[in-house]
Amino acid sequence: MPIAVDHEERRAEVVAVAARLIAQSGMEAVSVRDIAEAAGCSTAIVSHYFHNKRELLLLTYNATIEHATLRAQTALAAADGHPKAYLAEIMPLDEERWTEWRIWLQFWAKAAADPEIAEIQKNCVTRTRGNIQDILEDEQRKGRIARDVDCALQARRLLTSIIGMAVQVMYDPKDWTVKRQNAFIDAELDAFYSREPERRRSAHRIAAE
């Protein structure tokens, strides 16, 4: 079914263009026309794929979340389940991840006045927190995290730190360097991780790369 594939590919392309423009200029400043122009197609074609700007924005938001989550899960698998590998993928450490955070923060600012966005946002954070908790509990089962550590609480602390850090990175990236971000989260992990210097060193190396 080549037509269906083209349709999905074209939609994904438009969403990627929308993500870039929204991160650059802000959600309000970007029009469907801007997105169509940057994607090299007519507004009629964009309107064919998406009912309205709101639908396009929500799809863009969801697409960045899915993309980041998939990237984090792939990194986790490659790092033998160490949580830092997952966390590093949702920390604003490079241009790709900055773009994602810029988009997320714009949606979050809207959540207070928009119950639908608040609900999507709530589900996204609950899911991510659950993923981190699962990772910590796996590590605990493997004996890498002490048995008395409250993984639910630590997952909450880690995600809260990353969100608080990301907000600050957006307007003060010189203060929150990649090195400082890594040191900040490494210290949070070290506070409850079992002492295994070799393993910790390798986790830090992964994050610094």
Add this chain to the structure above:
Amino acid sequence: MPIAVDHEERRAEVVAVAARLIAQSGMEAVSVRDIAEAAGCSTAIVSHYFHNKRELLLLTYNATIEHATLRAQTALAAADGHPKAYLAEIMPLDEERWTEWRIWLQFWAKAAADPEIAEIQKNCVTRTRGNIQDILEDEQRKGRIARDVDCALQARRLLTSIIGMAVQVMYDPKDWTVKRQNAFIDAELDAFYSREPERRRSAHRIAAE
């Protein structure tokens, strides 16, 4: 000079109305006309006080920061310098503080695409972090915090936790109850505070009131 006083009072009134509307509906959805109507005056009068909507928004942003900082400093003085008293005033624990966070988050979302807002935001966070650091260093001088605690780092951790928490409170207040918020920040403080049960208990009581 009654006229000058009236002028300042009227400006402050309009800013307070703007803050409430922005927190309710979002910065983009609120017009100068809406603000004038809610303040019970004409758009001409609002335009007399503020050059344009941007100036009014920036004043509203700064006014909420000044207001929260003053409230936090007053609470600190009343609590014999315990940091929790200060921190509680910038945590989203009630409607007044929710309103402030809703406004701040909307500005923060704009910071990436607006260097002037980014600069204001950066200065605000740097100042608040400095205030918290000063409070911790005072406590350290009084022997209430151990001498080997890095107050600059702990101030950074505390403010990052509060920001990360506030973002989540905005869309999931049922998860982040007042009790959970207090427990979360109390645990952060307890991690480096000297053991003084009587003093800690009284600090917790202040925060819960």
